[in-house]
Amino acid sequence: MNFKAVWAIYFFEMTRFFRTIGQSLISPVISTSLYFVVFGTAIGSRIQEVDGISYGAFIVPGLIMLSVMTQSLSNASFGIYFPKFMGTIYELLSSPVNFVEIVLGYVGAAATKALFIGLVILATSALFVDLQIDHPLAMLAFLILTCLSFSLFGFIIGIWAGNFEQLQLIPLLVVTPLVFLGGAFYSISMLPPVWQSVSFFNPVVYLISGFRWSFYGAADVPIGLSLLAISGFTLLCMVIIGLIFKTGYKIKP
Amino acid sequence: MAIVEIRDFEKTYAGGFQALKGVTLDIEEGEILALLGPNGAGKTTLISAVCGLVSPTGGTAKIGGHDVVSDYRAARSLVGLVPQEIALDQFSKVADAVRFTRGLFGLPRDEAHIEDILKKLSLWDKRNERILALSGGMKRRVLIAKALSHSPRVLFLDEPTAGVDVELRRDMWEIVADLKKDGVTIILTTHYIEEAEAIADRIGVINGGALLLVENKDALMARMGKKELQITLREPVTSIPKTLASYALTLSEEGEMITYSFDAQGEATGITALIADLSKAGLKLADLHTKQSSLEEIFVGLVGESAA
Numbered sequence: 198m199n200f201k202a203v204w205a206i207y208f209f210e211m212t213r214f215f216r217t218i219g220q221s222l223i224s225p226v227i228s229t230s231l232y233f234v235v236f237g238t239a240i241g242s243r244i245q246e247v248d249g250i251s252y253g254a255f256i257v258p259g260l261i262m263l264s265v266m267t268q269s270l271s272n273a274s275f276g277i278y279f280p281k282f283m284g285t286i287y288e289l290l291s292s293p294v295n296f297v298e299i300v301l302g303y304v305g306a307a308a309t310k311a312l313f314i315g316l317v318i319l320a321t322s323a324l325f326v327d328l329q330i331d332h333p334l335a336m337l338a339f340l341i342l343t344c345l346s347f348s349l350f351g352f353i354i355g356i357w358a359g360n361f362e363q364l365q366l367i368p369l370l371v372v373t374p375l376v377f378l379g380g381a382f383y384s385i386s387m388l389p390p391v392w393q394s395v396s397f398f399n400p401v402v403y404l405i406s407g408f409r410w411s412f413y414g415a416a417d418v419p420i421g422l423s424l425l426a427i428s429g430f431t432l433l434c435m436v437i438i439g440l441i442f443k444t445g446y447k448i449k450p
Numbered sequence: 451m452a453i454v455e456i457r458d459f460e461k462t463y464a465g466g467f468q469a470l471k472g473v474t475l476d477i478e479e480g481e482i483l484a485l486l487g488p489n490g491a492g493k494t495t496l497i498s499a500v501c502g503l504v505s506p507t508g509g510t511a512k513i514g515g516h517d518v519v520s521d522y523r524a525a526r527s528l529v530g531l532v533p534q535e536i537a538l539d540q541f542s543k544v545a546d547a548v549r550f551t552r553g554l555f556g557l558p559r560d561e562a563h564i565e566d567i568l569k570k571l572s573l574w575d576k577r578n579e580r581i582l583a584l585s586g587g588m589k590r591r592v593l594i595a596k597a598l599s600h601s602p603r604v605l606f607l608d609e610p611t612a613g614v615d616v617e618l619r620r621d622m623w624e625i626v627a628d629l630k631k632d633g634v635t636i637i638l639t640t641h642y643i644e645e646a647e648a649i650a651d652r653i654g655v656i657n658g659g660a661l662l663l664v665e666n667k668d669a670l671m672a673r674m675g676k677k678e679l680q681i682t683l684r685e686p687v688t689s690i691p692k693t694l695a696s697y698a699l700t701l702s703e704e705g706e707m708i709t710y711s712f713d714a715q716g717e718a719t720g721i722t723a724l725i726a727d728l729s730k731a732g733l734k735l736a737d738l739h740t741k742q743s744s745l746e747e748i749f750v751g752l753v754g755e756s757a758a
């Protein structure tokens with residue numbers, strides 16, 4: 198295992214992040230605050246409580262998940278798309294590193310950034326609502342697993358994308374709707390029965406539900422199922438990445 | 451044992467185009483090999499397939515005895531690559547870019563080594579500049595610095611002097627000569643034949659994905675080199691005298707110069723007899739001058755032949 202190479206990639210990516218740390222942090226903080234103003238205040242004044250939790254507090258896990266997922270995706274997809282686009286990928290391909298090391302470096306960095314932003318949003322939320330975290334360890338585990346799996350997914354998108362439009366296509370067209378419809382801002386149980394059944398085909402429901410459980414102990418789906426879903430998704434992404442490197446898909450003619 | 455052993459190396463791109471048609475080539479440790487060939491000949495494909503940027507579809511390549519596919523870690527550890535296109539992270543600082551490559555090769559930080567490389571390449575003053583602030587020639591040097599960051603034993607330079615001014619080109623030749631002194635094996639591609647003539651030990655000519663020849667530069671020039679004897683006459687003539695018809699002579703338009711082509715390697719050049727016959731024919735000589743055909747003429751001849 199070439200750990201020095203993993204570190205070189207990780208360090209390089211993190212440097213890029215810290216170079217623009219202001220932008221990286223300001224936008225999630227502002228958008229979170231806006232969500233609280235709009236959802237928490239405007240809608241929250243009509244929906245008093247969900248599952249016995251104030252609406253403002255109820256949306257915190259969903260908000261964090263929304264940001265962490267989109268951040269993981271964009272960080273990781275951009276991270277690997279950029280060397281491909283600029284041609285600097287030649288360096289990775291001609292150095293004595295294997296794909297596990299490349300993935301560890303890029304995905305590790307993308308996940309770290311997303312985790313960082315997730316924690317910043319958590320802290321921001323604490324300014325608006327009274328937070329309660331029943332299972333802090335489970336909360337962290339869910340957060341880290343989500344960062345990791347969506348960064349892996351982002352890595353795949355970055356390799357697949359042939360241009361900047363495609364880079365944003367999947368996050369915009371697939372992931373954001375799935376997150377919004379995944380119970381980030383409401384409990385699935387508030388939906389009519391038909392839509393409840395449809396929702397259970399949305400993988401994001403399991404993640405948000407599990408994450409919310411770690412805060413308030415209340416969940417739409419059993420916590421074991423949530424864990425299974427996220428682990429399965431992580432595994433699937435790993436297998437796909439393995440195949441990508443085995444065949445050289447889009448990186449090695 | 452050759453440090454680079456390429457056997458029946460083939461590459462057919464996904465579209466079905468065969469860019470390498472079974473290249474076999476041995477490169478000895480410490481030599482400078484120049485690969486010449488027209489655009490699209492397959493030079494970059496050959497280098498890319500050896501270095502891991504392109505998957506070969508047939509044959510094998512070994513570096514230091516390690517197969518570049520099955521034992522890629524060991525093989526690549528020995529190799530530095532300077533690609534044809536400038537590809538750099540524009541926001542990185544020069545020294546950081548070089549450190550990054552060294553890290554990829556799994557080596558610990560070594561500031562003294564980085565300083566040494568940057569100084570050798572006249573980049574030391576620029577070490578804290580962002581790459582986007584450098585000129586094109588400087589960027590090419592950064593690529594070389596990166597390729598040298600892990601002290602490779604084999605260095606591939608794909609058109610290192612493309613778009614580089616005359617002065618910088620001379621610098622580049624010096625850098626290559628210095629590296630050779632340190633025992634680095636260098637494979638470079640170029641379109642400047644005078645460059646190959648100036649720095650290479652051996653020359654390979656590639657066209658249409660096939661290696662037409664690889665030969666010691668001097669031997670190649672001697673073997674392929676036709677010499678010409680140019681004879682300037684004191685008084686112009688209107689035609690070559692009949693008594694000289696047995697020689698391969700051409701007369702210039704003004705009639706003051708006769709050119710005699712001969713094989714420099716042949717046992718008898720026929721010069722002595724020619725001179726005697728010239729004076730017998732009553733021609734007075736003003737000047738004699740021999741000229742050796744350049745590598746460029748050889749190259750154009752070879753590539754033309756293979757195309758025909």
Ligand SMILES: Nc1ncnc2c1ncn2[C@@H]1O[C@H](COP(=O)(O)OP(=O)(O)OP(=O)(O)O)[C@@H](O)[C@H]1O
Nearest residue numbers: 450463467469487488489490491492493494495496
């Ligand atoms: N990724 C690719 N897919 C398909 N064909 C390719 C690819 N890369 C190169 N080729 C083709 O392979 C042939 C050899 O290209 P290569 O880049 O090796 O030439 P070269 O000798 O380096 O030329 P130049 O002097 O212009 O750099 C060309 O016909 C080129 O069009």
Ligand SMILES: [Mg+2]
Nearest residue numbers: 493494495534
């Ligand atoms: Mg080329």
